[in-house]
Amino acid sequence: MADKEVKKHDQEHQSRTSEESDTPNDKAQRNESNEGRSWFRIILWLCQLIGMAVVIFSATKFVPTFYSASQEGDASSVLVTYFGIFALFVATFTVASITELRDLVKQTSLWLKARAKTATYSTLSGIGVAVAVWFFMSRHDVALAGLVVIVAAAVRLIAARSMFRKWEKPLEQLRLHVVTEVFFHCFALWGLTAGLLLQVAAIKSLETAPRITITATLSLALLVAVNKTTARTRKLCTAIDGQISDVLRAVDALRAERDSGNMIELRREALESVDALDRMLRTQLNTGYKLLGTNILPKSTQRDLIRKLRTSLAGDPGELPKALEPLSVIQNACGRWTDAMA
Incomplete structure (x- = not known):
């Protein structure tokens, strides 16, 4: 604890010393840079506010229109509002992440390069689904259009596990x-x-009351499922972040007491921490169902990481730094979704 306070004091002293030694031009440039960042943040916040206002306004238009179209069985209106709600879904995600847009674009570019085949397959599949929906809707066959959407969504849920068993540079991405x-x-x-909902729209004889009940029930079920998915992700990232900290503390204690008589006990505690981390890395990211969920890391990467940690702990603790490097990368990535109250 004392070492941390001394280090903090030294950093503050170095910061004050560098500020005192700055020339007036350096201070002016730094002030201009800070002002530029402040204006940039303000512009991003304004964009978010405007974007959320547009999203809310659009939702008040599209949702009632979709309900009315489904009630009347108007295929063309259902098709338009269906894609309108899809655009609304994407717009909400974009507005929520606009403050990190530059980094998101860079990461997306890396993702597309590393998973070119998957991206091509997904794009072609999406185009095929859109064409099939348009074809059936143009023939006023709303039920078959809804079935196409259901099948496409089910395939994505089931195929996610097999599509992402391994990918290049998993830690960087x-x-x-x-x-x-x-x-x-x-x-x-x-x-x-x-x-x-398209299946419901196809039943023209359905009365208003049960139609409203079914639509509201499905919408609430979707909100609950999405909330459970995001909450599970936050919980897992929080647990991994904390467990990596436990592993690092156990390793530090082991290296500090290398020549003491507690070496065996400290090594056992470190190995137990690694075992707990292994279990967390094998936990599904977005759902607990093994058939549908995906891992936070490819199995080969996860096994290699744990194997190196166990081998280093069983041998010379001085060889641990290389084995610990991936943990910092994982911790930094998971730290963005850390939520102690999730």
């Missing part, structure tokens, strides 16, 4: 992997709901 998996999992849930 960990943050984007978490974001995309949660986003597309929630989007697939939305697709299931939209498909079921």
Whole structure:
């Protein structure tokens, strides 16, 4: 504790010394840079406020129109409002992440390069689904259009596990992997709901009261499922972040007491911490169902990481730094979703 206070004091002293030694030009440039950042943040916040206002306004238009179209069985209106709600879903995600837009674009570019085949397959599949929905809706066959959407969403939920068993540079892309998996999992849930709503729209003889009840029930079920998915992700990231801290503390204690008589006990505690981390890394990211969920890391990467940690702990603790490097990367990525109250 005392070492941390001394280090903090030294950093503050160095900061004050560098500020005192700055020339007037350096201070002016720093002030201009800070002002530029402040204006940039204000502009981003304004964009978020405007974007949220547009999203809310659009929701008040599209949702009632979708209900009215489904009640009347108007296929063309259902099609327009269906894609309008889809655009609303994407716009909400974009507005929520606009403050990190530059980093998100960079990460997305890396993701597309590393998963070119998957991105191509997903794009072609999406185009195929859109064409099929348009075809059936143009023939006023709302039920078949809804069935296409349901099947596409179900395939995405089931195929996610096999599609992402391994990918290049998993540690560097960990943050984007978490974001995309949660986003597309929630989007697939939305697709299931939209498909079921199209099935409801196809039943023209359904009275108003049960139609409202079914629509409200499906919408609430979607909100609950999305909330559970995001909450699970936050809980897992929080647990991994905390467990990595436990592993690092156990390793530090082991290295500090290398020549003491507690070496065996400290090594056992460190190995137990690694075992707990292993269990967390094998936990599904977005759902507890093994058939549908995806791992936070590829199994090969996770096994290699744990194997190196166990081998280093069983041997010379001086070899641990290389084995510990990936833990910092994982902790930094998971730290963005740490939520102690999740």
